[in-house]
Amino acid sequence: MRLSGWLSERVPRGVNVPEAGMAALGAQDAIAEEACDAAERRAGLPRPYYEDGGIALYHGDCREILPLLKRQSCHLVVTDPPYGVAWRSGYRKVKFEVMKGDTDPGLAVEATKLALRVLAERRHLYVFGRYDWDGVNVGRSAELIWDKNAMGLSHDRGAWSRSHEYITFLCSARPGEKGRGGTPARLRRGTVLRFGRVNGAAVRHPAEKPVGLLRELIESSSRMGETVLDYFAGIGSTLVAARLEGRRAIGIEIEERWCEMAAERLRAGDE
Numbered sequence: 001m002r003l004s005g006w007l008s009e010r011v012p013r014g015v016n017v018p019e020a021g022m023a024a025l026g027a028q029d030a031i032a033e034e035a036c037d038a039a040e041r042r043a044g045l046p047r048p049y050y051e052d053g054g055i056a057l058y059h060g061d062c063r064e065i066l067p068l069l070k071r072q073s074c075h076l077v078v079t080d081p082p083y084g085v086a087w088r089s090g091y092r093k094v095k096f097e098v099m100k101g102d103t104d105p106g107l108a109v110e111a112t113k114l115a116l117r118v119l120a121e122r123r124h125l126y127v128f129g130r131y132d133w134d135g136v137n138v139g140r141s142a143e144l145i146w147d148k149n150a151m152g153l154s155h156d157r158g159a160w161s162r163s164h165e166y167i168t169f170l171c172s173a174r175p176g177e178k179g180r181g182g183t184p185a186r187l188r189r190g191t192v193l194r195f196g197r198v199n200g201a202a203v204r205h206p207a208e209k210p211v212g213l214l215r216e217l218i219e220s221s222s223r224m225g226e227t228v229l230d231y232f233a234g235i236g237s238t239l240v241a242a243r244l245e246g247r248r249a250i251g252i253e254i255e256e257r258w259c260e261m262a263a264e265r266l267r268a269g270d271e
């Protein structure tokens with residue numbers, strides 16, 4: 001068995017793990033065992049669909065890929081789950097199909113539970129939408145409003161057209177504790193974020209989010225060089241934003257056509 005990367009750093013030089021047996025490692029037992037587990041799990045990771053300059057995008061179901069990522073290896077979650085309402089714009093000439101996962105309202109919470117293993121303790125999560133977090137080990141939540149400065153969903157025919165979306169802010173916790181959020185948001189500020197939505201012909205994905213808004217979240221809750229995780233990556237807006245902010249990033253997207261578009265954006269140095 002070849003020990004590579006960070007695993008080899010934890011096992012003394014010259015020790016062949018399978019021959020000596022894990023028990024022979026004495027005090028390093030637990031660490032090495034965990035490291036071996038992790039190495040095996042990582043061996044199961046598919047090759048990234050795109051990888052360059054600290055940005056990796058995996059093509060697949062986040063519920064299968066998140067368990068393969070290294071424990072506590074990310075520092076911030078920014079993610080935008082499918083709406084869970086089978087939404088489809090009524091106005092576009094060329095209609096987007098209903099988004100994958102859009103009919104499953106439990107998907108966002110299920111995936112976020114898996115993501116908490118990958119996120120370091122006491123760090124921030126921004127999850128677009130509103131969910132019931134009962135029974136999930138997160139704390140100190142706040143509701144942010146993204147003011148799109150434009151009339152909203154075209155299927156909404158009421159007197160008032162919704163021009164905002166919710167973003168749930170959470171903190172990861174240590175087991176048994178409610179999260180306190182070790183990294184303070186950069187400045188204490190109001191909960192309304194004003195960024196024009198992506199409009200008209202510029203829209204490439206039915207739920208594309210403005211890179212400026214994502215940059216603001218990333219810049220507020222992580223440091224340079226840290227890793228941002230987005231397990232509903234779409235066409236990679238979070239990955240583009242992370243790169244522009246000097247962060248590393250991991251994205252997961254189930255539909256290959258969106259992975260391809262994300263890869264194109266990243267290759268082209270899109271903003």
Ligand SMILES: C[S@@+](CC[C@H](N)C(=O)[O-])C[C@H]1O[C@@H](n2cnc3c(N)ncnc32)[C@H](O)[C@@H]1O
Pocket residue numbers: 060061062063080081082083099100101102205207208209210231232233234235236237238252253254255258
């Ligand atoms: C709301 S969109 C994200 C759009 C993204 N913020 C952007 O600006 O491009 C949600 C995405 O999650 C993807 N998705 C749905 N189920 C998924 C799953 N189980 N694993 C990974 N991605 C999934 C959908 O294909 C869709 O592209």
